[in-house]
Amino acid sequence: MVETLTLAPTPSIWRSHRSRWITNLITSYKTLLAVLWIVVFTSFFIWQRNVGSDGFMFFKRGVVARQLPVFRPVVVNITDFGGVGDGVTVNTVAFERAVFYISKVAKKGGGQLNVPAGKWLTAPFNLTSHMTLFLDQDAVILAVDDEKVWTLMPPLPSYGYGREHPGPRYGSFIHGQNLRDVVITGHNGTIDGQGLNWWKKYRQKVLNHTRGPLVQIMYSSDILISNITLRNSPFWTLHPYDCKNVTIRNMTILAPLKEAPNTDGIDPDSCEDMLIEDCYISVGDDAIAIKSGWDQYGAAYGKPSKNILIRNLVVQSMVSAGISIGSEMSGGVSNVTIENVLVFNSRRAVRIKTAAGRGAYIRDITYKNLTFDNVRVGIIIKTDYNEHPDEGFDPKAFPIIRGITYSSIHGEGVRVPVRIHGMADIPVRNVTFRDMSVGITYKKKHIFQCAYVSGRVIGSIFPKPCENLDLYDENGSLVRKSVSENASDIDYDI
Template identity: 45%
Template sequence: MKNILSCIVTIITLSFLTTNAQGRKVSQSYETYEYTAITCRSHSASITDFGGVGDGKTLNTKAFQSAVDHLSQYSSDGGAQLFVPAGKWLTGSFSLTSHFTLFLHKDATLLAAQDLEEYLVLKALPSYGRGRDAAGGRFASLVFGTNLSDVIITGNNGTIDGQGSFWWQKFHGGKLKYTRPYLIELMFSDTIQISNITLIDSPSWNIHPVYSSNIIVKGVTIIAPVKSPNTDGINPDSCTNTRIEDCYIISGDDCVAVKSGWDEYGISFGMPTKHLIIRRLTCISPYSAAIALGSEMSGGIEDVRAEEITAYQTESGVRIKTAVGRGAFVRNVYVRGMRLHTMKWVFWMTGNYKAHADSHYDPHALPEITGINYRDIVAENVSMAGRLEGISGDPFKGICISNATISMAVKHKKVMWMCSDVEGVTSGVDPKPCDLLDGKQEKMDGGCEFPSDVLEIDNVELKSCSYQMN
């Protein structure tokens, strides 16, 4: 009888414990993070699953690379996402994989390690022939990838901190043998999304997609001291089908710099940047441009569409930089809806940007600059309306400016327009442009051209995705 009672008690106890455990399981709290992306993932993991420690002191380079390498097994099974929770995650350079999402919690910060040994040294880019800072190679970017497909770097406004002062001091002191790392660089890749993150104090350029296609950069905030060296915001370089929108940038160099290789190396590599959309960009850069085309443009730049551009205390609006030896072209550029305040120049083009990769450039390689269209522009507190300098014997042609109202600063330059070796037309521009832009054109009533067709990258819609963390 005692054995029977004991069994009954045991069964009741086990039943209670099982029910209680199930109840606890059901009542467990899960935090869900919603985000939009070109692709949602079937598998997820946290950096803490791989030994990551977010105390700002523990080095996590191996943890990040181990996590990416492990999750790469799911690339053909719905892909995977790596979640970076709240904390400060010190890391050196690590490489991503295909069909992969790196997601940063709003209180997560990736801290770039201040140790040169944590960055591999890569060969110079083939379209450049050398590093930007030094003749040798270059340090790998903090977040890097090459030959990838379907890569997403996003979050709910988490941060990547480049801790750039360490690198800026070495650069100014001439103590670097290689070019400084960027924060994000993806090479030879297709289908890229970088969105809803904050980048601060990059050692050099912030976002550098190169030799890549089908790229969306959206909702990104980039901040660096305005005197920091070469901290360009977003640099699409020999890329096709790129959409940059809703970004806010304060930097020590161009907010968006469009590139395609340098002198004879870019000419030989021959990969242009084309089909580029830039919209709803806000820029502060007292020593550079809101948007720069060049100076490294030797693979060509074609079909750039910029609209709803706002700039404060920025040296120039949309600037074209090139030189003898660059070759190639900048053509079919369309800009509308610029709102500018406190500018040195509204319009600036120069064919005399003499920085060369080496002394072997071809002096007969002249760039073709044609089909440059600006319309619907309001600028206030401007020192000089325009400085347009083509190349002798190789004028910049097809410049069109319409519906532009420029209010000059109290202490503006006596010469409000400076023009040489350029040809173009204007309509409804105040103050009156230089005579070289006084060409006649029919059908100017509608202003300068802006395309009405829709580029392929604009048809890409983002899906609603989520990550659930225990």
Template identity: 45%
Template structure:
């Protein structure tokens, strides 16, 4: 086993371009599962969509010492490889005990410069395992962490205290594939290595109503701080992909997240009762919301009382025909505030930013700021739901009404849209403080007859096409608010880290 002190070398740079993105046939099939057999026989199909993106280019530098470099919030003094602990990358042999043993062994270095566990090329079958503090899990290019489909590889744990129940059934929760609780300074990264949740068996059980416990999530840090998840491809999670909960100071960036668009509840990234979060440069194809901001469920979330706040989402590209690009809720009973979203692109998705809540949720969604959305082929641009059902149990208080206020959207361009705005609040509890400015919406060939449905909502608008409902009062020439000060998480300086290996062909 190698336990070597490492040096640092610069590695990444960012470029921003207006480009034509190319979606390969595999993504097209995920997005359009009804494609005909004849069309499936086509070996090459490219879809071009003009979007503005920022590309993070990470060069895999190789020096005389065969160094692999990467960007991280902290570097590590000690390095080991999964094979040093007996790992077998044949895609058939379980490595659950190997991952657990390796991380337990490396935890001794938490207070001695930290450690990094390298997953080399191969297919590494494993069940659930937990990480340790001051630790990096690095998944190399060509490596696949392959989630076991054996329920016995996922210990059962209690429901989240802010939820009171599992999301899939009355029992507890299966442990997430990669998790950990009360951790500090954890990095899950790679040079575009893959984590494959092999979720199809779980989706089938969900559809067949055979689940008594909630499906595993792919990555779930709990009660933790200083978390980085980056430079990976995540595919086919059993349920939510990335679910930081009760945590703070989180950077999630440079991810590709893919699931079939008909897969149940495969949310991409769900920050839940978290503070100081950055999500940027991610591409998501999902069977549910690409990003869902959450904070607990009904009376349990109200009692727990931990909001999600101070978050920024930037340079997100989403494909989700049946769900939202960004959802606020529906589990928002601890509150959601001070959320920014900028440079958002959607292709063939149900709605842009959707607020989901209802009686029993309580709390608030406030101080939401959205700037620059480019949307292609949408059912709705603006969607607000005040009648969302789904409760953990009958004990919720129907008089616990949410407060929705100060919701700002500006610089939105959309085309091929069926309906501009479907905005509903709650009778006796109107949603207030909406602001829409500089919004241009092009309609589909068969748009809905009514373009704006505004019920129990109020706000202002400026330069919005098609003309919005009377509840969004035209204020002439104004610009909706978007904060100019940096979010706290943007002040975090990334380091350039490295490890040396002679085991991998470079």
């Protein structure tokens, strides 16, 4: 069952005529035109191969399928286990057998499961350690949309609640638990959760348990997820939970912008040492939401999200925010850098959300080189996001928010550039703004809004900052002290 992969030989006709072809080309009066055409053709060809299955399909029809890379010493194909990619045959047994086979070769370095072009319908299945799941171009792993075949699991320990319902929750479509060294990658193949029926049933309130994520990896380390498309998740799309050393790159994550509730793109949850880069995310909730547990359950679990780098993203969220921290952050969130991000056609761009009862902290967060394009609220910190799992939370567990830096923030078509809503019990401390110029669509005052905020503005920024912040020049010299950090200038009507 091991596939041996070799490069296709160079056609003999090309070898035999290569020298003569080059000579004729050089001596031809059309040399310059030919060279330019070759450069354009080659560049377009390379670009076309990189854009994946969504671009100019007619151009690919004459191209021989690219060879699959080998990442493991043992390589198998889902068809080796009886898989049929017709979009009708249910392949659950084939996937289970393939994963079981790979689990037996872990000591040899693990195994790679190739999923070729086709529609591979299956119920949820689990991954194993030392495994690579490789989706070829035009391969679609398609979820059975009948909740009866989705396994019920206990609530996450840091939530104590199914998130939408008390008690058990539906497991994820592709699931991993207590794993090491797992790779999910491909030639931009797709994992499709077929979430439409889930979304309808959620809105009709006929589901008795919380919907499951599309991909969830728990209690695991050394995870790489790259070069695939995730779409139409029933609930959160990609949910690493209590994981270490996770890399997510070159991903496309899609869901309808409306009427696809809670379809977050990526939700790092009690994770540390994580990189998210080079992704396009357009979904029905937060594109990215960093979490660490909910109220007293998250505090008891005590696992923060920390050391996270998010960079080089294009994101869209018409319902929620491009990138959020919280609101479930009761294990703490720290040392997060978010840079080189475009947020377009969205309700909010970057948001921190928490509330009394969460406890813990959000600290040492750096935003830099952000671009907002047609966004209602650019930067928002909200401290009254009062949603709780039950009545057992401590209303005096006030989160600490401090050390938030925004630099190189630009954009246009923004209604409210900044809204930082601290409270007397949850003040926002040590906020810094530098190099900000955001074109606004609302010409009246109250477009840079503050309450219970302290911090500084370095240099000149636009629009004019609120009076809660100290002003410094570019050399770091104090120009004006704040009038009062507790002044409130919040207007939720705009």
